[in-house]
Amino acid sequence: MKEFIITVVPTNNPAILKFETNHFITKNQNYEFKNIDDAKNSPLAQQLFHLPFIKTVYIAGNFIGLERFNIVEWDDVKDSVAQQLTDYLNSGEVVVKDDEENKKKVAVTVYAEVTPNPSAMKFVTNKRIVPTSFEFKNIEEAKDSQLAKQLFTLPFVKEVFFDENYVSINKYDVVEWEEVTSSIRELIRDFLADGKEVVSASSIQQKSSESPASKMEDANLDDTSKQIIDILEEYVKPAVASDGGNIMFKSYEEDTKTVNVILQGACSGCPSSTFTLKNGIETMLKNMMGEKINEVVAING
Numbered sequence: 001m002k003e004f005i006i007t008v009v010p011t012n013n014p015a016i017l018k019f020e021t022n023h024f025i026t027k028n029q030n031y032e033f034k035n036i037d038d039a040k041n042s043p044l045a046q047q048l049f050h051l052p053f054i055k056t057v058y059i060a061g062n063f064i065g066l067e068r069f070n071i072v073e074w075d076d077v078k079d080s081v082a083q084q085l086t087d088y089l090n091s092g093e094v095v096v097k098d099d100e101e102n103k104k105k106v107a108v109t110v111y112a113e114v115t116p117n118p119s120a121m122k123f124v125t126n127k128r129i130v131p132t133s134f135e136f137k138n139i140e141e142a143k144d145s146q147l148a149k150q151l152f153t154l155p156f157v158k159e160v161f162f163d164e165n166y167v168s169i170n171k172y173d174v175v176e177w178e179e180v181t182s183s184i185r186e187l188i189r190d191f192l193a194d195g196k197e198v199v200s201a202s203s204i205q206q207k208s209s210e211s212p213a214s215k216m217e218d219a220n221l222d223d224t225s226k227q228i229i230d231i232l233e234e235y236v237k238p239a240v241a242s243d244g245g246n247i248m249f250k251s252y253e254e255d256t257k258t259v260n261v262i263l264q265g266a267c268s269g270c271p272s273s274t275f276t277l278k279n280g281i282e283t284m285l286k287n288m289m290g291e292k293i294n295e296v297v298a299i300n301g
Helices: 043-048 074-090 146-152 177-193 201-208 212-216 223-242 273-292
Strands: 006-010 016-021 031-033 054-059 063-068 110-114 120-125 134-136 157-163 166-171 245-253 258-265 295-300
Touching (some): 016 074, 043 054, 043 074, 146 177, 157 258, 223 273, 258 273
Parallel strands (some): 258 295
Antiparallel strands (some): 245 258
């Protein structure tokens, strides 16, 4: 039996708090409940509405979002709520009843966005599709992703990259984007609208153990490497993600003061990004870390 662990995550709205789970609790279905009657198909949501300060309950793939009334502050109750959720999930009780008549297509929109890499296109969705990034170079690597496998059946698809709310696709030169963008967008939209699992829960659990946060806890990681990871996560990664790519810390060589990073998604193989990112990152790290940094080497994922 799975053991659930809850992580409390603040949001931009001070009234709403996310309680993230380390396992999926729904099959890519999203639910919103405004009151206890509205939550008749969710025993968990009904239980939460017995707390007098709960205004709205959101249940999604790997988190429960709670909106509170202003009668309390989250700091006063978040720990007890997290414990209540942990106990409920570990009891094996139903989160949302899998009632066929209540199954509906998820309202999903997908739009295409060009990237600096002419071989890559970014398909942005209005919903979170994965909790962390995944890169697939071929259909064999995509064995744990039904969506990636479907995309690789298209003969022009070279690589597939997933991040929180988008799919980045690298193509071969046999077609132009204007010839295939609409069909790819519809394939992704239909897949998500059916509520299918983008990446298997086991792969997500394994990937979470390789996350920057987990890497930071590595006792073998030196302080300089941890500082580099912090800078990449806070300053570089958001800009790279906006272009449909990702950057990962690989290693720091203390003797040569060299930082090795991996480029993924639209950044991988981009004619301009390797040079631009290398020099941009190199300048930033030198400015912020001084003589600890001599060179940044960018490797295509």
